[in-house]
Amino acid sequence: MKKTLFIAITLIAFACNGQTAKSQSVSKNSSSTTHSNVSVSVSDSNEVYSYSAIFDKPKSANAIKEIGKVFGKPVTEGKNYVWKEGDSLEIKAREGKITIEFEKGSTKLYEKVKELGESISAVVGEK
Numbered sequence: 001m002k003k004t005l006f007i008a009i010t011l012i013a014f015a016c017n018g019q020t021a022k023s024q025s026v027s028k029n030s031s032s033t034t035h036s037n038v039s040v041s042v043s044d045s046n047e048v049y050s051y052s053a054i055f056d057k058p059k060s061a062n063a064i065k066e067i068g069k070v071f072g073k074p075v076t077e078g079k080n081y082v083w084k085e086g087d088s089l090e091i092k093a094r095e096g097k098i099t100i101e102f103e104k105g106s107t108k109l110y111e112k113v114k115e116l117g118e119s120i121s122a123v124v125g126e127k
Helices: 002-017 056-071 108-126
Strands: 021-029 037-045 048-054 074-079 080-085 087-093 097-103
Touching: 037 108, 048 108, 056 080, 056 087, 056 108, 087 108, 097 108
Parallel strands: none
Antiparallel strands: 021 037, 037 048, 048 097, 074 080, 080 087, 087 097
């Protein structure tokens, strides 16, 4: 009985302190003559927003311009273009791939990052 009660209390404690997380993964393949491939993954929990997109290389310049509209000129690290906002945000872009890692803190910056993810998806053809 004590063991069952302990397990029940433990489960309730985890349920009360649990965090909500949304995850979305979309893969879009086109069989037209352009042979377009797009894969977008978004994870949005209470603490972290993560975005990853893999897409056709010819769409890279427009996607990078989209980031530049919001966060300005990037720093170049090897083949990557990198944008940082303190320790909480890092965006990396290279031909055919973009990743965003954001540790939530500022609601205003979160909205900006989330909207950026949506606009990148539109540019690379996910939506």
